[in-house]
Amino acid sequence: MSLRAFIIGLIGATFLCGYAFYNDIVLHQTVMVGTHFPLSVYGSLIVFLFVVNPLLGLASRGKKKGFFRPFTGREMCLIMALVLPACCMATSSFMRLLPRAMMLPHHYAKTITSWKLLQEDKKTYKPVTDYLPKFMLADPEEKDALTTMIQSARTDSSKRIAFSDVPWSAWRKPLKYWIPLFIIMWISLTGLATVFHRQWASNEHLPYPVVQVAQSVMPDADGRTNPIFHNRSFWIALIIVFVIHLNNYICLYYPDQLIPVTRVFDFRALRETFPTFVKGGGYGTLMWIRLYFAVIGLAYMLPTDVCLSVGFSPFVFFYIFGCFINWGYPLRMGTLYSPRTDWGMVFGAYIGFFSVLVYTGRHYYWQVLRRAFGLKGSLETENESVWGMRVFIVGILCFIIGVTRGGLDWQLSTMLAIMMVIAYLVMARILAETGMYHLNPNLYPGVILFALFGEQALGPTTLALIFFTTTMFFMDTRETFMPFMMSAMKFLDGTKETVRRKRYFPMLATVMMCGLVAAIVFTWYFSYDRGINWLDGFGTKNTPQNTFNSVVKSRTQLLAQGVLEQSENVKSWKRFAVASPQKPFWIAFALCCGGVLLLSTLRLHIPWWPVHPIIFCAWSGFAGYILAWSFVIGGVLKMIVMRFGGSKCYQFLKPLFIGIIAGDLIAGLMVIIVGGIYYAVTGEPPKSYYVLPG
Numbered sequence: 040m041s042l043r044a045f046i047i048g049l050i051g052a053t054f055l056c057g058y059a060f061y062n063d064i065v066l067h068q069t070v071m072v073g074t075h076f077p078l079s080v081y082g083s084l085i086v087f088l089f090v091v092n093p094l095l096g097l098a099s100r101g102k103k104k105g106f107f108r109p110f111t112g113r114e115m116c117l118i119m120a121l122v123l124p125a126c127c128m129a130t131s132s133f134m135r136l137l138p139r140a141m142m143l144p145h146h147y148a149k150t151i152t153s154w155k156l157l158q159e160d161k162k163t164y165k166p167v168t169d170y171l172p173k174f175m176l177a178d179p180e181e182k183d184a185l186t187t188m189i190q191s192a193r194t195d196s197s198k199r200i201a202f203s204d205v206p207w208s209a210w211r212k213p214l215k216y217w218i219p220l221f222i223i224m225w226i227s228l229t230g231l232a233t234v235f236h237r238q239w240a241s242n243e244h245l246p247y248p249v250v251q252v253a254q255s256v257m258p259d260a261d262g263r264t265n266p267i268f269h270n271r272s273f274w275i276a277l278i279i280v281f282v283i284h285l286n287n288y289i290c291l292y293y294p295d296q297l298i299p300v301t302r303v304f305d306f307r308a309l310r311e312t313f314p315t316f317v318k319g320g321g322y323g324t325l326m327w328i329r330l331y332f333a334v335i336g337l338a339y340m341l342p343t344d345v346c347l348s349v350g351f352s353p354f355v356f357f358y359i360f361g362c363f364i365n366w367g368y369p370l371r372m373g374t375l376y377s378p379r380t381d382w383g384m385v386f387g388a389y390i391g392f393f394s395v396l397v398y399t400g401r402h403y404y405w406q407v408l409r410r411a412f413g414l415k416g417s418l419e420t421e422n423e424s425v426w427g428m429r430v431f432i433v434g435i436l437c438f439i440i441g442v443t444r445g446g447l448d449w450q451l452s453t454m455l456a457i458m459m460v461i462a463y464l465v466m467a468r469i470l471a472e473t474g475m476y477h478l479n480p481n482l483y484p485g486v487i488l489f490a491l492f493g494e495q496a497l498g499p500t501t502l503a504l505i506f507f508t509t510t511m512f513f514m515d516t517r518e519t520f521m522p523f524m525m526s527a528m529k530f531l532d533g534t535k536e537t538v539r540r541k542r543y544f545p546m547l548a549t550v551m552m553c554g555l556v557a558a559i560v561f562t563w564y565f566s567y568d569r570g571i572n573w574l575d576g577f578g579t580k581n582t583p584q585n586t587f588n589s590v591v592k593s594r595t596q597l598l599a600q601g602v603l604e605q606s607e608n609v610k611s612w613k614r615f616a617v618a619s620p621q622k623p624f625w626i627a628f629a630l631c632c633g634g635v636l637l638l639s640t641l642r643l644h645i646p647w648w649p650v651h652p653i654i655f656c657a658w659s660g661f662a663g664y665i666l667a668w669s670f671v672i673g674g675v676l677k678m679i680v681m682r683f684g685g686s687k688c689y690q691f692l693k694p695l696f697i698g699i700i701a702g703d704l705i706a707g708l709m710v711i712i713v714g715g716i717y718y719a720v721t722g723e724p725p726k727s728y729y730v731l732p733g
Contacts, residue, residue: 045546048121052550055079055122057557059129061715063640064578065569068714069707069729071117072129074332074662075522078731079711082704083547084115088256089268096262109262112254116533119253121547123523123530125554127225132518134562135578138140138177140510141213142188143571143583144168145179151584155589167587167594170503172446174212178617184209191570200568202560210563217511220441224512226465227434228521229544233427234407235464236528238400239471246343248474250529256532273698280332281709284730286708291726304328315609319361320371324664325353331669331731333703336475336696338673339680344642344651345473346677350670352657356384370627375581376483376506376589378490381659383627385482388655389465389637390628395652396468399686404684419596422423423540447504448611451488458484459512463521465656470522471529473653477662477732479517485509493619494593498606502593506586515580517662625679631655665732706730 059071071079092109099108110118127133148154148166155164164510168176179185184206192200239245258267267273283300290299307326310317317326338346358382373379397404403420410416411428435456442452466478485505494502531543589643597603609617638652657663673696680689707730714725 041114041117044110044117045121048546049119049550049553051080051083051118052122052125052554053088053557056125056128056134056554057561060134060558060562061289061565062711063130064135064572064575065565066718066725067572067574067727068712068725069727069731070708071711072126072518073124073131073731074517075470075478075519076122076337077126077129078707080119081253082708084119084253085256085701085704086708088115088258088265093260093264110259111262112257113260113534115257116254116530117543120527120534120543123518123527123551124225124547124683125550126521126523126633127518128551128554128558129518132515133221134558135575136514136582137217137511138188138562138566139571140507140514140582141175141210141217142177142179142185143579144176144266144587145185146189147584149588154587155590156594167503167591170500170587170590171507174216175445175507178209178214181209182206187453187567189571192567200564202564205563205567207563215561216256216445220438220557221512222440222555223434223438225520226460227431227438229524229547230427230430230432230434230461231460231464232467232521232524232528232541234404234424234431235396235400235467236525237421237424237466238300238403239464239525240529240532242403243399245471246474247471247526247529248337249470249476250342250526252697252700253530254338254448254533256701264344265692267697270694270698273694273701276695276698277702277705278421280699281706284703284706284728285709288706288713288726288728291422302330304330315361315365317361317481318364319357319359321354321357321361323559325357325667328668330667330672331587331666331703333700333731334666334669335673335676336699338475338670338705339677339696340693341474341674341677342647342651343674343677343681345475345653346670346674347649348651348654349473349475349657349663350667350672350674353652353663353667355654355656368717374589374592375481375585376486376489376509378486378621378624380623380627382481382483383490383621383624384631385480385656386487387628387633388635388652389462389480389482389633391632391639392468392652392656393461394636395639396465442508445508447501447508448614449506449616450611451501454488455484455508458487462513462516463519465696466516466519467521467525469653469656471525473651475653475657475662476519476522477666478519478522479515479660479662480656480687482516483509483513490621490624491618492614493621494597495602495606495619496609496614496617498609499590499594499597499603500607503586503590506589510582510586514585515577577656657708661732703730 055071062068063070063073069078087110095107096109116591136484144167145166148168154167157164175185178528187206192206241425242246256267267577283302286297287299287302290297307322310322310326313326314322338350348644360370370380370384399538406416406420407428410420410425413434416425439449439452439456442455443449447455462480462482462484466480469475469478485502485508488505489497489502497505527547571579594603597606635652635655638648638650638654641648642651677689680692684691710728710730717723717725
């Protein structure tokens with residue numbers, strides 16, 4: 040494998056992890072990653088292939104050797120395989136949440152009255168944060184770590200702080216506990232990825248649509264430019280989309296000189312025409328249409344049943360929710376960490392999806408598992424998959440031990456870890472099979488345990504541990520490791536060096552460690568240099584509050600029932616004896632799980648079946664609402680092309696839609712670069728402009 044490809048991947052991943060927090064939170068620009076189709080990575084790929092690679096070709100004068108020769112498709116695939124897994128450390132799902140979750144609860148414990156809990160002596164109070172072990176949260180008093188984080192550590196507003204001014208000692212204990220857990224989980228999922236990718240790519244031939252888009256612009260084995268860059272329709276689409284974004288971005292600074300091209304269409308005036316749909320929650324999202332060109336382009340290249348199932352999913356389920364409201368039974372009632380009925384639907388859909396993917400590859404997985412324990416298995420099972428399974432088993436056991444060390448019973452730690460792995464695996468499957476890259480399903484493992492046992496079997500202390508662990512790993516799943524890792528494995532197939540694949544994993548470990556160090560150092564530095572950006576309400580309010588609001592509510596109910604002390608004394612297997620499952624949650628779970636199994640069966644046995652089981656997974660969360668119309672439009676365009684032009688016309692127009700995607704990606708990259716330069720030159724924050732959902 041190429042040394043220079045490794046160096047480029049290492050530098051790119053380290054820069055991405057270090058700069059993402061500054062761009063996303065400090066400058067509040069279009070996010071560098073944000074989804075499992077990271078704008079900055081794929082946009083940089085296109086710019087590199089069209090600008091840098093041809094220049095290298097001119098500089099090397101056609102030589103096939105030398106450090107400055109054009110990069111080949113194999114080298115670019117390796118770079119992508121190294122950078123993508125590091126994207127999980129960018130902002131939304133990791134560094135946006137980690138420091139706020141560990142510090143800001145102390146701030147709210149001082150400002151929210153209900154977080155001050157009256158003790159048995161009826162005289163003293165303790166903060167609800169005391170339900171967590173002290174090593175899970177940062178020390179707010181150490182060097183005024185809380186105050187300086189909220190207000191900024193600057194003594195002079197015109198001078199930046201030094202790295203030594205960050206109160207690292209206040210963060211030593213929580214980082215020492217949480218960071219190893221994340222690393223162990225990533226290692227475990229890497230092992231699991233080697234097992235499932237081989238089945239998905241070689242046996243089931245899943246399309247990996249996002250990776251296919253990138254591979255469609257890769258150079259050949261000699262570094263020659265891909266023919267798509269000579270296609271006229273590709274450039275027409277790219278330029279039109281880029282000019283639209285450029286015009287709209289400049290309009291933010293000169294609103295009186297230019298006219299923006301609208302991407303937003305407001306049909307909320309029609310709400311009285313669809314009262315049931317509006318009651319179900321479709322008023323503020325699906326009747327307010329925002330077009331995302333990259334999503335339309337990607338939907339065009341997906342199977343029609345997939346993109347239409349993803350697009351129409353929120354419409355179907357919001358109407359169902361509205362019908363239940365008309366019948367006097369709201370399905371979406373409750374807080375984020377309560378056992379809501381609609382959360383049961385999400386969990387059921389994911390378990391159904393997991394059951395199908397395990398069933399379809401059961402023979403392969405069973406042989407891998409047998410060989411992992413030293414038993415005889417099929418000769419078709421690769422050693423890489425066997426060792427991957429062993430790494431996963433050892434890693435997940437270490438993760439369970441780590442969570443148990445935090446205070447949970449080992450039974451609960453095991454169940455929590457299993458649910459996490461299932462959720463991560465299904466998200467990776469959805470990305471590989473359907474190309475739905477924005478995954479935010481509102482699937483919270485802690486809520487599932489809550490719905491299974493009830494508050495009396497858990498108690499406030501255990502609930503605090505379960506919910507806080509859920510917050511750290513699952514509060515926002517838009518940038519999670521497993522989907523990135525599966526895409527990386529598919530890119531790795533493009534290197535055509537399967538004999539030397541074992542060298543990839545040490546490279547990846549180096550890249551991940553450098554990225555992790557950069558992410559921690561610069562995230563904490565900018566958090567103290569700039570102070571908290573309260574514009575990010577989800578990160579600064581929801582993230583630190585959800586766990587403890589739920590604990591306070593449960594404690595109040597247990598206290599009113601007179602069973603608070605009893606609930607704290609229930610341990611280990613006794614929890615199962617006093618468990619009180621939430622029936623509506625599990626009824627919804629069973630119905631949606633059965634729905635996924637039914638649609639999967641129909642799809643396997645009826646070739647023309649028009650509905651994909653992803654419809655049960657795509658409606659939940661911000662992603663399902665905001666991208667629905669773009670998927671519908673892309674799917675309808677494909678249907679029209681196939682109906683009147685056939686497959687030949689579809690292939691002819693494919694470069695056009697790839698150009699649409701490229702235009703969005705390059706425009707987003709332009710906003711990131713210009714915003715950073717603008718702030719460096721003027722000292723004023725740039726105008727916020729989002730190419731893709733923020």
